[in-house]
Amino acid sequence: xxxxxxxxxxxxxxxxxxxxxxxxxxxxxxxxxxxxxxxxxxxxxxxxxxxxxxxxxxxxxxxxxxxxxxxxxxxxxxxxxxxxxxxxxxxxxxxxxxxxxxxxxxxxxxxxxxxxxxxxxxxxxxxxxxxxxxxxxxxxxxxxxxxxxxxxxxxxxxxxxxxxxxxxxxxxxxxxxxxxxxxxxxxxxxxxxxxxxxxxxxxxxxxxxxxxxxxxxxxxxxxxxxxxxxxxxxxxxxxxxxxxxxxxxxxxxxxxxxxxxxxxxxxxxxxxxxxxxxxxxxxxxxxxxxxxxxxxxxxxxxxxxxxxxxxxxxxxxxxxxxxxxxxxxxxxxxxxxxxxxxxxxxxxxxxxxxxxxxxxxxxxxxxxxxxxxxxxxxxxxxxxx
Numbered sequence: 001x002x003x004x005x006x007x008x009x010x011x012x013x014x015x016x017x018x019x020x021x022x023x024x025x026x027x028x029x030x031x032x033x034x035x036x037x038x039x040x041x042x043x044x045x046x047x048x049x050x051x052x053x054x055x056x057x058x059x060x061x062x063x064x065x066x067x068x069x070x071x072x073x074x075x076x077x078x079x080x081x082x083x084x085x086x087x088x089x090x091x092x093x094x095x096x097x098x099x100x101x102x103x104x105x106x107x108x109x110x111x112x113x114x115x116x117x118x119x120x121x122x123x124x125x126x127x128x129x130x131x132x133x134x135x136x137x138x139x140x141x142x143x144x145x146x147x148x149x150x151x152x153x154x155x156x157x158x159x160x161x162x163x164x165x166x167x168x169x170x171x172x173x174x175x176x177x178x179x180x181x182x183x184x185x186x187x188x189x190x191x192x193x194x195x196x197x198x199x200x201x202x203x204x205x206x207x208x209x210x211x212x213x214x215x216x217x218x219x220x221x222x223x224x225x226x227x228x229x230x231x232x233x234x235x236x237x238x239x240x241x242x243x244x245x246x247x248x249x250x251x252x253x254x255x256x257x258x259x260x261x262x263x264x265x266x267x268x269x270x271x272x273x274x275x276x277x278x279x280x281x282x283x284x285x286x287x288x289x290x291x292x293x294x295x296x297x298x299x300x301x302x303x304x305x306x307x308x309x310x311x312x313x314x315x316x317x318x319x320x321x322x323x324x325x326x327x328x329x330x331x332x333x334x335x336x337x338x339x340x341x342x343x344x345x346x347x348x349x350x351x352x353x354x355x356x357x358x359x360x361x362x363x364x365x366x367x368x369x370x371x372x373x374x375x376x377x378x379x380x381x382x383x384x385x
Contacts, residue, residue, distance in 0.1 A: 004033040005081050005338055008071070010064060010095060012086035013039030013049040018109060021138075021327050022084050023053070028314075028328030031335035035059055035080060038067055064095055068102055081105055082132070082338060089200070090192045093118040100129040105338055107134045107331070111204055111361060112354030114194030119358040123380070126351050132337045134330065135354035137208045139265065140346070141326035143300040143309045144286040148213045148269065148276050149346055150306035151288075157271025163214050163242065163250035164268040165206035168258035172197075172236050176228055176257060188234045197234035199225065199364050202265075203254040204357040208349060209267050210252070211356070213276075216244040220376045223364040228257065240364050243374070284320050308344050352382045 007026055012019025019039070026032040036059025040046040043062055050060040061067040071079045082105035085095050093113040099106050100122070112135050113119045126133050139145060151157065175181045175188075186192045187201065194200055211218060226237035237257050242250035258264070265280035275289040288296040300309065301317035312329040315321060333347025356377065363375045 005031055005335055006035045006079065007032040008059075008067065008080035008083040009034060009037035009039065010067075010083060010085050010087055011039065011091075012084075013045065016086065018086050021324060022086055022107075022136075022331075024324045025327035025331045026084070028325070029332045029335070031332060032082075036061065036067075037083070038062070038064055064098075068098060072102060082107060082334070085109060088186055088192050089114050089194055093122065096122055096133075097125055100125045100131060100133070103129065103131065105132040105334070107136060107334060108354065110135050110137055110208075110354065111194065111200050111357055112351070113358055116355075116358045116362045119355040123351055123355050132334060133351040133354075134334045134337075134348045135351065135357070136327065136330055137205060137212075137349040137353060137357075138323065138327050138330065139205060139209060139280060140212050140349055141312060141329035142278075142280075142283045143305070143312045143321065143329075144278055144284060144298065145209070145213060145267075145326075146312055146346060147286055147298060147300075147305050147309035148267070148278055149215070150308055151276060152214055152269060152271075156274060156288075157269065157276065158273035160214055160216060160246065160248050160269060160271050162268075162270040163210045163216065163244065163248060164270075165210050165251070166253045166264070166266045167202045167206045167255075168253070168261040168264040169202065169256045170259050170261040172256040173259050176232065176236055179229075179231070182229070182232055188232060188236075190233055193234065194361070195234075195365050196361050198236050198254050198256045199223075199238050199240070200361045202256065203238060203240065203252060203364065204361055205265065206252045206254060206267075207360045208353050208357055209265075210242070210250060210269075212346070212349075212353075213267060214244070214248075214269055216246060216248055217379070218242050218244050218250070218360070218377055219379075220374050221360065221363050221367055222372060222374045223367040224372050225365065225368040226255075226257075235365070235368075238364065238368070240367075283322065283326070308346055311344075311347075350382070352380055355380050 039049045084107040220243045222241040225235040237255040240252040277287040286298040336343035
C-alpha cells in the first residue's frame with residue numbers, strides 16, 4: 001500500500017511517556033502519517049509541541065471539538081482516518097464516542113473508560129459505526145508473548161491448570177505517604193481516573209494478558225485491595241483470586257507501592273505437561289518448564305517460533321526488541337484491519353478487551369467493598385471473532 005493512514009493524536013504532548021511511545025510505534029512499519037491533533041489543552045504548549053516535533057501546524061487544533069468539526073470539512077481522502085486517544089482516563093469515553101459517531105477509527109489507551117457502563121455504550125456505538133477500535137494493552141505486542149499464546153493454543157502445555165500474573169511497580173510509594181501529593185495526583189483522583197488506581201492502571205493489564213495468552217475467560221473474582229490511608233479513595237495495591245473457564249484457578253497480584261520495583265510484570269501459565277513464564281523486564285526470553293527436563297529458553301526471531309510471533313519480529317535473533325516494538329506491532333495489526341487486509345485476531349486488543357477490562361476493575365472493587373466475596377464477570381459476545 002503506497003498511501004499511509006492519516007493519524008491524529010489527542011494528548012501525549014510535552015514529556016509524556018505514552019506520547020512518544022505511540023508516535024514511534026505508529027512510524028515503525030511505515031503504515032501511518034501523523035497529520036495533526038490536540039497535544040495539550042493549553043494552546044501555546046499545544047502548538048509549541050507540534051512545532052518541536054516538526055508537524056505542520058495547520059491541523060493542530062485548539063480543542064477536540066474543533067478537531068472533529070474541521071476534519072469533517074475536509075474531503076474524505078484527506079481527513080484523519082484514525083485518532084489515538086492518549087489523554088487522562090476521564091476523557092477517553094466522550095472522545096472515543098464522538099469519534100466513532102463521526103466515522104473515525106480509534107486507538108485508545110487503557111483503561112478504555114472510567115466505568116463499565118460507559119464501556120458498554122462504546123461497544124454499542126462501535127457496532128453502529130462499523131469502524132476499527134483498538135485498546136493498547138501494549139504487552140500483547142511482544143513477540144514472545146505471542147509465542148506464549150500460540151504454544152498454549154497448540155496444546156504444548158497440555159490442559160491448563162493454573163494461571164498467575166504479578167505486576168509490581170514502586171512509583172507511587174513516594175507520593176502516597178505525602179498527604180499533599182496524594183491529594184493532587186490525578187491518578188489518585190476518582191473524578192479523573194475512575195474508581196481504581198492500581199487495578200485500573202496495571203491490574204487490568206494482568207487481567208487482559210492472562211486471557212490473551214491462556215485462551216481462557218476469567219469468570220469470577222475475589223479481591224482484597226489496599227488503600228493505605230483513610231483519606232485515600234483509590235487502591236494502590238491488591239490481590240485478586242480468579243476462577244476461569246474449564247475450572248482453572250488463578251491469581252493476580254498488583255502493586256504500585258512495591259518499594260524499589262520498576263515495572264516488574266511476570267506472567268505464568270501452568271499445564272499438565274509444561275509451564276511457561278515471561279517477564280516484561282526481560283521481554284525477549286520465554287521460559288518453557290517441564291518436569292524432569294532442563295529449563296528451555298525460547299527467544300524471538302528463530303524459525304521455531306509461530307507465524308504470529310515472527311510477524312511481530314523485525315530484527316534477526318540476538319538483537320533485542322522492546323516496548324516501542326511491542327506497541328508498533330499493535331499499530332501494525334490495526335493498520336491491517338483499517339486497510340481490510342488479512343490479520344490474526346491476536347494482533348491487537350479490541351473493544352471487547354476494553355469492555356472486559358472495565359468490568360474486571362469494577363468487579364474487583366465491588367468484591368473488596370462487599371467484604372472480599374466472589375463476584376462474577378459478565379460475558380460479552382464478540383460479534384467479529
